[in-house]
Amino acid sequence: MPPRRSLSLTVLASGSKGNCIHIDDGETAILIDAGFSCKEITRRMELYNISPKKLSAIILSHEHGDHVTAAGVLSRKFNIPVYGTTGTLNAAGNKTGTLFQRKDITSGVPFAVDRFLIHPFSISHDAADPTGFTISSACAKIGIATDLGIATTLVKAHLMGCHALVLEANHCPDMLDRGPYPWALKQRVKSRAGHLSNTAARDLLGELANPSLSHVILAHLSEKNNLPEKANRIVGEALDQTTTKLFTACQPAPLAPIRLTMPAARPLCA
Numbered sequence: 001m002p003p004r005r006s007l008s009l010t011v012l013a014s015g016s017k018g019n020c021i022h023i024d025d026g027e028t029a030i031l032i033d034a035g036f037s038c039k040e041i042t043r044r045m046e047l048y049n050i051s052p053k054k055l056s057a058i059i060l061s062h063e064h065g066d067h068v069t070a071a072g073v074l075s076r077k078f079n080i081p082v083y084g085t086t087g088t089l090n091a092a093g094n095k096t097g098t099l100f101q102r103k104d105i106t107s108g109v110p111f112a113v114d115r116f117l118i119h120p121f122s123i124s125h126d127a128a129d130p131t132g133f134t135i136s137s138a139c140a141k142i143g144i145a146t147d148l149g150i151a152t153t154l155v156k157a158h159l160m161g162c163h164a165l166v167l168e169a170n171h172c173p174d175m176l177d178r179g180p181y182p183w184a185l186k187q188r189v190k191s192r193a194g195h196l197s198n199t200a201a202r203d204l205l206g207e208l209a210n211p212s213l214s215h216v217i218l219a220h221l222s223e224k225n226n227l228p229e230k231a232n233r234i235v236g237e238a239l240d241q242t243t244t245k246l247f248t249a250c251q252p253a254p255l256a257p258i259r260l261t262m263p264a265a266r267p268l269c270a
């Protein structure tokens with residue numbers, strides 16, 4: 001079978017009320033996280049003619065409700081295996097219930113889902129064993145890192161050389177300080193196990209920008225402590241000298257699919 005030469009990336013929703021990303025090369029389709037209702041996820045999929053019946057995997061980054069809410073229902077309804085670290089799957093168990101199939105993965109150990117090679121890596125967040133991911137297909141490498149308090153050297157190493165990135169730009173520190181959250185929650189968001197600010201995302205992106213990076217999607221924006229235009233402006237500073245396209249995902253509506261085509265790219269996996 002010839003390697004596929006395009007990959008579609010659709011952020012169905014992103015934010016503290018629910019996260020779900022669809023990736024499809026025409027042969028294999030996966031979801032990263034399924035953090036809002038099954039009904040709403042399938043409704044948003046229908047908008048782009050995405051069928052849940054074609055999903056080969058649901059891969060969970062961590063057990064927080066905004067990432068796992070519909071994982072169990074989707075898994076049982078459409079016979080989809082659910083992947084996650086043992087810590088994540090154990091901690092998510094009371095939210096997901098019984099899964100069609102449980103697939104334990106290990107941080108740092110790559111695994112294959114059909115034609116995708118997926119590399120989970122540890123992120124700093126207040127969950128049992130949270131991970132970010134890179135997903136490599138025959139034509140492109142996508143990096144996903146949301147829900148991380150700091151961008152460690154390990155995170156940077158994994159996200160190097162991506163063609164597309166879904167990157168957290170959670171809050172504006174000033175808005176968070178002046179905003180409505182109770183003190184303890186503000187401290188949690190700002191902590192090493194919390195969420196990445198606009199300026200931290202900009203600094204990270206500054207290190208990751210490369211000529212092959214065609215698309216960046218800002219994700220997991222706080223609805224109370226950030227504004228899309230502010231995140232776009234600040235994080236976008238890292239892309240000033242590049243041709244990389246910058247998008248911002250939001251909670252109420254999906255971001256239209258982004259198609260990555262790399263006709264000249266050397267296959268990353270067979």
Ligand SMILES: [Zn+2]
Nearest residue numbers: 016064066147
């Ligand atoms: Zn989250």
Ligand SMILES: [Zn+2]
Nearest residue numbers: 062064125147
């Ligand atoms: Zn979280």
